[in-house]
Amino acid sequence: MKMSKLYMPTLREVPSEAELPSHKYLLRAGMIRKLVSGVYSYLPLGYRVMKKIENIVREEMDNIGSQELLMSAIQPSELWKESGRWDDFGPEMFKLKDRHEREFCLGPTHEEIFTDLIKDELKSYKQLPLNLYQIQTKYRDEKRPRFGLMRCREFIMKDAYTFDMDEEGMTESYRDMWRAYENIFTRCGLDFRVVEGDSGAMGGSDSHEFMAMSVVGESEIAYCGDCDYAATDEKAICEYKIEVSDSKELEKEKVSTPNIKTIEELTEFFNIPSENFVKTLIYQGKDEVLAVLIPGNRELNEVKLLKHLAIPEHELELADEETIKRVTGANVGFAGPIAISDEVRVIVDKRVTNMKNFIVGGNETDYHIKNVNYNRDFHGEIVEDLLLVREGDKCPKCGSSLKMDRGNEVGNIFQLGTKYSDALNATYLDKNGKAQKIYMGSHGVGISRTMAAIIEQYHDDKGIIWPLSVAPYHAVVTVINAKKEDQMELGEKLYKELSSKGIEVLIDDRKERAGVKFTDAELIGIPIRIAVGRKANENIVEFVIRGEGEKIEIKSEEVLGKVKEVFKSQGLDI
C-alpha cells in the first residue's frame, strides 16, 4: 500500500477527550474516530488490526471445532421476555419499535437467539455436542462509556455458545474454550491472567474472566502469590474474620457527635480504631429500603448484596438524602440499626454479630450510640459475607496473603447450565428416547476491547508498538526523499520483493520530509521499518525494529532475511 494513497489522518495534537494511552494513540494514529459518545468508526488502519484479531480468534475457535455463523443485531422482544431478561437487562439495552409498534432491541448478547435457533432442529443426542460462534457488533447502552474502545456502547465481540448433553459435557466444552482463549490472548501478545468471575446478568454457575493486565485497568482483581487463586474483586471470597468476643456487654450510651459523620472523623473523635465501629449503609432496593451493617473498617461488596437480594443491578442504589432522612429521622451520616423505621429491611454481615460494644449512628442528627451489641440491641437478616476483599486478606484457598492488581476484561467464559434451555424449552432426546435439557455455555471475547488492551501494553511516548501478529502492516519502507529516483526505485523494489513473500508492506512515497515519515511510522506502530536514503545508490538501507531503537545498516539483499528473523523472534512463520 502506498502511503500517499492511504487514508490515515494522523493528529499531531492529543484530542482533549482522550485519557488512556490506547484512546490517545488510536485517535492520533488515525485508526478510529468518534461518532458520538461510546460509538466509533474504524478507519483503514484500525480496521486492519481489528480483522487481524478477528482472524486469530477465528482460527482458535475453528481449532476447537466451533462453527462460525452470523446473527442479526436486531432481536425481537419476545425471546427476551421468555427468559425474563427484557426487564433484568434494564436500561442497558437499546430498545426500539418498528412501524407496527412491535418491540425490538439491539442485541447486547445472544443467548436467547442462539437457543431459539437450535431448539427446533437439534433434537437428538447424536447431534450433541454443538459449538457455534459469531463475530458481530454488540450494543449496550452503558451508563458511562469511556476510554475510547475500552468501554463502548457499540463494540465488536466474538460470542460462542456451546450445547451439551449434560454437566460433564458442558465442563469439557468449557475447558476447550479456556484453552482456545489462552491461545488467542497469547497470540495477541497480551500479558493476561485468568480469574474467577461473577456470573452477573448472564446467569449460570461457573465463570472465568481473562484479564489483560494494566495499571490503569478498569477491573480490580485479587490473587494469591502462593497458589493459583485469582478472582475479580467482586467475586473474591473475603476471609476476613472477627472472632466472637467474650468481653462483657456494657451499658449502651448516647454520645453527642456534632457534625462527625464519616468513619474517619469518628475514629479521630472517639480515638478508637475503625474496627470498633459498625457502618450502616442505606440502600434503595426494589420497593424497599435496606440498611446494611458491616464492620466500620471494611467496604461493602454490592455484588454480594445483589446476590443475597436476588435482584438485578439496576434495581439497587444508594438511597437518596430524602429517603435517609425519612427512615432514620436524621441527616445523612447518623444512620444506625437502633430505632430505625419499621419499613427498613435490616441486613447484617455475620461478622457484626461477633463484635461487642461497638459504635453505630444514633438515628438522630449529631448523635452516635456506643456499647451497642447485636441481639441485645437490634436484629436483622444475617448474611455470611458481604465484604469486599482487600490487599492482605487471607487467600480462601491456601491461607496466604492476597494481592490486588488491575486489568481489563478481554474475554470470559460461562457455564450457563440449563437456565436458557429451561426458559425457552430446549430439549433433546437421549438414548432412551427421553427428553433432556440441553446444557449450555456462553463465551465472549471483546475484539475491539482487545485492540485497546494491546495498546495499553504495547506503547511508548512516540506511539503504538504493535506485535507482528496484529500489526496493520508488518513493515514500512520509508523512502527518505521521494523525489530522488534511486531512492524511489530501491524502495519500490524492496516493497515488491517483500510483498511477493506475503509480507504486508507500506511504502512511504509521500512528498514529506523524513521527520514526518518517521514520526508517523512510529505513531502507527509498524513493527519493522526499512529506510531508503542517501546510501540507496550503494544498495544500503537502514533497518529498525519498532520499540528496540537500534538502527542497523544492511545491504538491500539482506532485508528479506532480516524480516524473517523478526517474524521468527515473535514466534511467527512467513
Next chain:
RNA sequence: CGGGGUGUAGCGCAGUUUGGUAGCGCAUCUGGUUUGGGACCAGAGGGUCGCGGGUUCAAAUCCUGCCACCCCGACCA
C-alpha cells in the same frame, strides 16, 4: 444516575470577569526555496461562537431553558 467541568475553524486553545463588527498555533490550498527526525518565505480559503428564547442601539461575552461532550463514582466484552 449523582458530583465536577467544557462547548469559539479539521485539531489544540485565547477572547467571556468589564457587551462594541472573532483571534493564535498546527493542519489545508497556491507559488517558491528546502529535503535523514514533525522545514522556511509569500499569499489564500475556512467559523450559524453547541441550540432556542430574552435583555440591549449593540451579545461569543449578561439572563434563561435545552442539548452535547469530558472527568470522578456505581456496572460490563
